[in-house]
Amino acid sequence: MGEGEQVLVVDGVCVSFSGRPVLDGVSFGVRAGEFYGLIGSNGSGKTTLLRTILGFQTTVAGSIRISGAGKKALVGYVPQKILLDPYLPLRARDVVSLGLDGHRLGLPLFSGRQRHTVDRVLKAVEAEGFADQRVGELSGGQQQRVLIAHALVRDPQLLLLDEPLANLDMRSAAGIVALLRRLCVEHRIAVLLSAHDMNPLLPVMDRIVYLANGHAASGSTDEVVRSEVLSRLYGYHIDVVRVHGRILVVAAGSQDEIRTAIGRDPAHVAQIP
Known part of the structure; x- marks a missing residue:
């Protein structure tokens, strides 16, 4: 793949289960040699999106394009x-x-x-x-x-991973993240990794695809993980708090309440995800 060439293009994808929309107009692109975090809480549609990219789930609208789609073994997949x-x-x-x-x-x-x-x-x-x-x-x-x-x-150009860090201790998770980043850089593989917590990916993630309420926002972490962007996705006010090198996404609450919670223990803050 050429430098910066898009391996995957997801364009306006909509998926419904029994008439209930799960993904609604999801659009983003994935480039060769870059690491993408697919972030969202449990039930946000991350697995559904990965299954749709793989062709296991049909769409109501939109399209998915993968470079060189006629080739075998273009996409590698690590299921959940x-x-x-x-x-x-x-x-x-x-x-x-x-x-x-x-x-x-x-x-x-x-x-x-x-x-x-x-x-x-x-x-x-x-x-x-x-x-x-x-x-x-x-x-x-x-x-x-x-x-x-x-x-x-089979030397895929795109590697999809569904919650590979779940149930791993911090050391093992960090090792897997570092490994995937190295594969990204050395072999020009595009990596799309789903997780409910973005923090382990912050040191290596080139771009983020954030799923909430059936919608998605994509771009750099600084572009996407902002109060106004996430509030639009969730449909209600969201605060983004950066503390000790971590990012906390919290539901609406006064700044005093957030500061008080962090002062006691960051775990007291309701993180989404």
């Missing part, structure tokens, strides 16, 4: 909440290998070239040290690296 049985008789490298030929029954026999590809991707995600361990016995952070390798094994 995969639970791996500790007794599952698959090694980490076996899971990655399934990304090459997982549509066939059974574990296929791979050529030397395919084994080299798997080893290369395992090394790229820093998982070669546990490549031959049972995947169900790995830590949450290690499993997430294996799932990312599985999504990358």
Whole structure:
């Protein structure tokens, strides 16, 4: 992909469930080699949007365009909440290998070239040290690296991740974020990662797509995470508070109330998300 070329264009997408709008006129673009955070509270439509991009969910209106749509394996996907049985008789490298030929029954026999590809991707995600361990016995952070390798094994131009930081401790989450940023820069992969909390992504995020009330705003963090922008999305007044390098998005309340809450404990502030 060329420098700054758009890999994904979402244009006026509307999705409804049983007549209830879930996404309403969502528009944004994703460029090669950039890291995008898809931010929104639980139920805001993040997973629905990712499924729509993948073609698993039909739209009522709007369009989605992916560069080179005729090519195979253009998009890599790490779904939400995969639970791996500790007794599952698959090694980490076996899971990655399934990304090459997982549509066939059974574990296929791979050529030397395919084994080299798997080893290369395992090394790229820093998982070669546990490549031959049972995947169900790995830590949450290690499993997430294996799932990312599985999504990358066919060299996609766009990587979609649905809440990959959920249930990870802070150290593991920071490691995954740093890994994805490196992949972004070194391999020119466009990354779109959904999360309910933007703060772990602030050091690496090039742009943000913020979902609320079925609508979206996109741009740099400074452009989007502002009181007037988020108030328009939510349909009521929102305050944006920056404290100790973190961003808190809080429901309407007097500035005195917000300052008092932060003075006691930032956790007392109702964050959305």
